[in-house]
Amino acid sequence: MAFLLEIRLHGRGGQGAVTAANLLAVAALRSGNKDAQASPFFGAERRGAPVKAFARISSEEINLRSQIYNPDLVIVLDQHLLDLVDVTEGLKKGGTLLINTKKRPAEIVSYFPNTIRVATVDATGLALKYEIKVGGIPVVNTAILGAIPKVTSAIKIEKIIEVIKGRFPGESGDKNAKAARDAFGMTEVSP
């Protein structure tokens, strides 16, 4: 049976949502998937404004070139976007919503349709802990990558770590990899 996972990331311009989608796609290939795609929202983007990025992962060659309307997984890099954007728009029944927040799934699950799973991780806390900052602002994209293997078996945490270290060499890579590793351990998923 062919496996296809469609992912949408919500972030703010400059937060690294597109980089996260790219790293995710590479980690997916290295985890043994046959094909992957990663793309930004098709259009203009501004720093600080809500932005989207997308990824597809499959056990087969991907011939799809249309946009993703019904993702299996939605990843939210900034919890305050929940006030601005309908992050569950089009999310499949049985799909997963992964949010960067201090809250636990049990505290927020009632806000979302009961047809989806909710996963949370405090990626901002991890970015602050490991001092992953650009211009004084915590960058959460690598930390939240570590949470993804917790919600899908298609991506292995070892491959996430490997890809992060490949992208950010040296000390920076170590800090980002540690944040991802911690996120993997801390991520909680609603039943």
Next chain:
Amino acid sequence: MKLIMDTANHIAGEAAKAARAEVVAAYPITPQTTVVEYIQKLISNGEFDADFICVESEHSAMAATIGASATGVRTFTATSSHGLLYMHEMLHWAALARLPIVMVNINRTIGPGWNIWADHQDSMAQRDTGWLQFHCGSNQEVFDTVIQSYKIAEAEEIQLPIMVNFDAFILSHTSMPVSIPDQPVIDKFLPKRKPVWKLDSSDPLTHGNIIPPDPYLEIRKSMQESQDKARDLIRTTAEEWKKLTGFWHGGTVEEYRAEDADLVVLAMGTLGSEAKVAVDRLRKERIKAGVFRIRSFRPFPIDEIKKLSEETKLVVVDKALSFGGEGVLYSEVKSALYGRKNEIFGWIAGLGGKDVSWQDLVQMVKAVKDGKAKPVNWQKGGKGAITGFI
């Protein structure tokens, strides 16, 4: 072989590097895409040994590329949308001067209103310039086609420029896995250019002087003969590349489940890839559909299309329109099948980047199958992908 994950824009830059282009001339500002900044980065890092000429317009970009190519070196440039239109005069010049330039064009529509999304209006408007024109469906195909294009363009019997097209955003900004063969493999496939003529200060000649009507017509006829010869060469070059690398995207056409098909979707670029998904779904419903993804728009694959049975119904999906006429590809397909019985239906879809999904394509094929399609149909406007048709 090295596997990388990157956007088609960066892959096009990697291909120019791998082809050992010696001069790149380009205008770096909108509607230019990231191809050029990537190439400039490669050159300034010392990874790509080429001269970069930064010019003040696309007209000048092509003029500089022509000048460089005329000295016998391998040249590359990139453009998009209005930039391609601004080059139009020089595109004719490059082809008439028989210069084997390779250029990537990122297919973006034309304004106003200002729109940076994909359709084929820009490249279709260059139909009659004498350039060979290829359209790609994946990032791997962008790499492979750029390399193959130099071999085809520089062949002694061709000596014409080639435009390699790929859809804005859908490929240009989307990362996909691409395998890049080792440089010695590419060098063996694509040796240094051997110019048929060149400007050389130690052996001076003049070029582009006045030419009277009789030889003019003969010279133009030779261009058409070269376009005709290119059809076989496109296929054999792709076959040679497949032997070396394993990668195959078709010759002038990529055929998909078309052999026994009652209905065949004809489309170019990423629409042709998406159509494979539609065909797989239709086959599950026992509808015998297939795809002809037109890779080479110029030369147009007339003989390949004629191989289809006269009973096959054709669904031609255009991302460009000749106003007051019809879809550009639709016209071409009808012309290729002149005198035959095939029923041919056209759709205008995806203009200005409007998404065309496999669901849209399924609906188009079903409309033809159920006798509900008109000769010319339009994708419906409005939000979303699953939009039906008018």
